[in-house]
Amino acid sequence: MGLNMIVTVKQVPDTHDVASDAMKPDGTVNRAALPTIFNPEDLNALEEALKIKDRVGGKITVITMGPPKAVDVLRDCLFRGADDVVLISDRKFAGADTLATSYALKCAVEKIGKYDIVLCGRQAIDGDTAQVGPQLAEKLGINQITCVTAVKELSDSFITAQRAVDGGHEIVKSKFPVLLTVTAEANEPRSPSAKKVMMYKNIDKKTTDESYDETYMTAGDNAALTFIKEWNVDSIKADPEQCGLSGSPTKVKKIQSVVLTASNTKQIQNNEQSIAALINELRAEHILG
Secondary structure, eight states: OOEEEEEEEOEEEOTTSOOTTSBOTTSSBOGGGSOEEEOHHHHHHHHHHHHHHHHHOEEEEEEEESOGGGHHHHHHHHHHTOSEEEEEOOGGGTTOOHHHHHHHHHHHHHHHOOOSEEEEESOOTTTOOOOHHHHHHHHHTOEEEEEEEEEEEEOSSEEEEEEEETTEEEEEEEESSEEEEEOGGGOOOOOOOHHHHHHHTTOEEEEOOSOOOTHHHHOOTTOOOSEEEEEOTTTTTOOGGGSGGGGOOOOOOOOOOOOOOOOSOOOOOSSHHHHHHHHHHHHHTTSOO
16 A cells, blocks of 8 residues: 655764763753764664555655754665655754754655654653654644554554553554654664665765655655755745744753762672662662562
């Protein structure tokens, strides 16, 4: 039957390597000073889209918003099996919080126009808010299924998915179009394809104000992209006042460096009696349930 899918991904700072210059004076992340990686749960969202394509066919378009260097994650998406990729990049997007980010993504999705499913990672490791996906669904006016751990059934007009809830799971059915936020529990992302790495290793980006090219929604599996689309504020017809810092009500008022040091250490003997006493102490302090 074939489904048109849009996946939103993000290039994020590697939180395992955070230095003292990780933040700017205005409270925004100093991304230029930090190494970057593919946001982990966005990889799960891409993998889930690829699995759906494997099951029923279709096309996958990946969108990311970020500086020019963010094309790295788009190349990675092509290496793994995405059909088309779009970079949303403009200085006017800088400093965006989740509200401004979801607005820009909404404008880009509407420019693409034709879709059945939008897939996002549950949350990004640089903010841990889990807000962009739900906000995007709200702005698009479509159904959403959050914290998806498995896609159970697919038809021409409906999807049935399993989502994680406190204490277990629940099964939810929705008509298309629908937005899914995908968790790390959902799948194990596949590795890049050596064939596709060779196919796309020299792909370039190109700025275009043209409407979304339907060619890539109908092209065959062997039709390789020749460039990465790059859209700015004007390309997606976004209101500059709703983008970047000007469209972000969330402001960082103060940054405090917290240094954790060891104190009040206690050595526990390696025997059952000492371990049992430690467990009882932790329970008494409500550290363990």
